[in-house]
Amino acid sequence: MDFPRLTGIVGLLLIVAGVLQRSPRVSNSLFAVGGVFLFAYSIAIRDVVFALLQLIFAGAAIVDLVRHRPAQSPPSAPPDPAP
Numbered sequence: 001m002d003f004p005r006l007t008g009i010v011g012l013l014l015i016v017a018g019v020l021q022r023s024p025r026v027s028n029s030l031f032a033v034g035g036v037f038l039f040a041y042s043i044a045i046r047d048v049v050f051a052l053l054q055l056i057f058a059g060a061a062i063v064d065l066v067r068h069r070p071a072q073s074p075p076s077a078p079p080d081p082a083p
Contacts, residue, residue, distance in 0.1 A: 006047055
């Protein structure tokens with residue numbers, strides 16, 4: 001099996017796995033990585049329209065990941081010095 005076809009299959013499987021996930025964070029992570037694999041596939045087969053579509057798809061998944069990342073807890077206060 002040639003490299004472009006293998007890249008496309010991996011991307012497709014990652015996106016299918018993302019659809020089956022219940023966690024939005026895991027789902028968006030799989031969408032982003034799968035989109036990057038499909039972007040590489042579309043470049044390898046020289047399909048500009050599909051490449052642009054994958055850039056938008058992976059970019060939207062990355063933006064969603066950043067937008068919905070867990071809130072960071074505030075830094076804890078230093079301990080009080082002993083009197």
